[in-house]
Amino acid sequence: MALPKRGPVKPTIPLEYPKTLLPRREEIKDMITKDGTYLPKSLLHADLDRGFLDFVKEKIQFTSEGKKIPVVDILITTQNWSQFVETWDFQNIDKNLEPPFLTIIRNPDVKLNDKRRYNIPNNRMYYYMEVPTWDGNRKGANIYKIPQPIPVDIKYTVALVCNRMREVNKMNQTIMNLFASYEAYQVINGHYIPIVNESFTDESVMDLESRKYYINKYEFTLHGFLIDEEQFEVYPALNRTIQMFEVDSRPVKRPQKKQQPPELESITFTYENGLTTLERSFFYTCDLLFQNTVNVSSFSVYINNQYVGDDVDLIQINNGDELKIDIIMGSTGQVPQVIFTQKLI
Amino acid sequence: MKSNVPITRLGKFFGDRDFELEIGMGQEWLIGDMNYTCVLYRIDRNKIKTDDVYGEVVEDGIKFLPPVEFNAYITIAAPSNKMVGSTRMDQVEPGNITMSVYLKTLNDLNIDINFGDYVGYYDSENFVRYYSVVNDGRVVSDIKHTYKGYKPFYRTIIAAPVGPNEFRGL
Numbered sequence A: 001m002a003l004p005k006r007g008p009v010k011p012t013i014p015l016e017y018p019k020t021l022l023p024r025r026e027e028i029k030d031m032i033t034k035d036g037t038y039l040p041k042s043l044l045h046a047d048l049d050r051g052f053l054d055f056v057k058e059k060i061q062f063t064s065e066g067k068k069i070p071v072v073d074i075l076i077t078t079q080n081w082s083q084f085v086e087t088w089d090f091q092n093i094d095k096n097l098e099p100p101f102l103t104i105i106r107n108p109d110v111k112l113n114d115k116r117r118y119n120i121p122n123n124r125m126y127y128y129m130e131v132p133t134w135d136g137n138r139k140g141a142n143i144y145k146i147p148q149p150i151p152v153d154i155k156y157t158v159a160l161v162c163n164r165m166r167e168v169n170k171m172n173q174t175i176m177n178l179f180a181s182y183e184a185y186q187v188i189n190g191h192y193i194p195i196v197n198e199s200f201t202d203e204s205v206m207d208l209e210s211r212k213y214y215i216n217k218y219e220f221t222l223h224g225f226l227i228d229e230e231q232f233e234v235y236p237a238l239n240r241t242i243q244m245f246e247v248d249s250r251p252v253k254r255p256q257k258k259q260q261p262p263e264l265e266s267i268t269f270t271y272e273n274g275l276t277t278l279e280r281s282f283f284y285t286c287d288l289l290f291q292n293t294v295n296v297s298s299f300s301v302y303i304n305n306q307y308v309g310d311d312v313d314l315i316q317i318n319n320g321d322e323l324k325i326d327i328i329m330g331s332t333g334q335v336p337q338v339i340f341t342q343k344l345i
Numbered sequence B: 001m002k003s004n005v006p007i008t009r010l011g012k013f014f015g016d017r018d019f020e021l022e023i024g025m026g027q028e029w030l031i032g033d034m035n036y037t038c039v040l041y042r043i044d045r046n047k048i049k050t051d052d053v054y055g056e057v058v059e060d061g062i063k064f065l066p067p068v069e070f071n072a073y074i075t076i077a078a079p080s081n082k083m084v085g086s087t088r089m090d091q092v093e094p095g096n097i098t099m100s101v102y103l104k105t106l107n108d109l110n111i112d113i114n115f116g117d118y119v120g121y122y123d124s125e126n127f128v129r130y131y132s133v134v135n136d137g138r139v140v141s142d143i144k145h146t147y148k149g150y151k152p153f154y155r156t157i158i159a160a161p162v163g164p165n166e167f168r169g170l
Helices: A021-032 A045-060 A081-090 A114-118 A165-178 B016-034 B103-109
Strands: A101-112 A125-134 A139-147 A150-162 A183-188 A191-202 A214-226 A233-236 A266-270 A277-281 A286-294 A296-303 A306-310 A314-317 A322-329 A337-344 B037-041 B068-071 B073-076 B080-083 B090-093 B097-102 B118-124 B127-135 B154-161
Touching: A045 A101, A045 A150, A045 A165, A045 A183, A045 A191, A045 A214, A150 A165, A165 A214, A266 A277, A286 A296, A296 A314, A296 A337, B016 B068, B016 B097, B016 B103, B068 B103, B097 B103, B097 B118, B103 B154, B118 B154
Parallel strands: none
Antiparallel strands: A101 A150, A125 A139, A139 A233, A150 A214, A183 A191, A191 A214, A266 A337, A277 A322, A286 A314, A286 A337, A296 A306, A296 A322, B037 B068, B037 B118, B073 B097, B080 B090, B097 B154, B118 B127, B127 B154
């Protein structure tokens, strides 16, 4: 059983708690814009590839038999000479690569991440920061706008070619440690980029009558994004405001007011001087509810000279109707009256 | 106890003395005229340093018996230009070596060639390529390896090239 390595278990004791939540976000923002302008740094295909190469060299490359396993520092190319340039220091006399070694293949296809599906169309520019300016006379500000980063997935294959199971184990242990929490991260141009281990493939050559060696291929997906600084916009913000009012001097033509019906609570038809019939025009719509009569034995209702009925309790009046009420007087000698209550509709 | 049974087939027109004569003439041609020479590095399976779990040799852990030079009829296959798996790394893989060696030669040298032994073959004065035996040709009962059906007289041994990280003759 291996013994624990010598040395203190915890060499330093942190005196401050690590930042969390908003302070941590601000810390990451500072990291993104470090050593540059207020804007984030560009992140394009070549930056992501370089970042992944560094990731392999810093975190996956391991030591076997006291020697560092060499990493072929190319991804994919159609130029044959580049292989020699990158591998001359671990070639044999036939100029063949001598195992063990690690090689990285980038699949040429780069695809949009699914997150892009739920996005605002047209890739508009977004406010990023307001930077104060001073031109010697006036304080002002510049508005920095950037487009939304485009999320992309890039697939890489890291292949270990070796001829000892010990090296296969070591590589696997390194990968398992790195991706025990599903994702590993690489800081590329100040951006945190997650990397996921997708799968493992074994292509070991075990033919009976040929050179035997292990080829272990690990597939990785880098969840990156593209930001092109050529698309950034910087323009001056407002630094002086003038408020102006303009009044229209032309006469305002308002539409004629609609005649409002009189707010009468009741309508009384009074038959003076021996009259037995009265007419009245209505310019609104209402219901007349019979309330009372004075010295009237019965009455007949006509609307637009159309007979409606005798002694009705309810008369429905439309706008423009002519209401006529004929009465048969009673015998009390009082002035006859027919009283309705009107209800506007 | 091993019994020796005389081979009497083809006895009317062929016998042991004819067989030895033919082998002798063949060896004269192969060793005297052609003189293809290989160096056999027989693995010392008792002293080799291996991994406890996988039995793989550790760095420079291969131990071999004193090298022995022997003559054989040599055929080296053409190299193949191919990629290492699907890693897109090109390489020209050297071809296998096929050695046809007289059984009498092995008996005279008192050696045997086993699966996994290494063989060195000098391509030029200052370059030797090493091969690992992948087929030791031990079974010689087929008609091709017998002298017209009389008796086996040679072995065909196939070896695949190895890199210096596996074997360097040291």
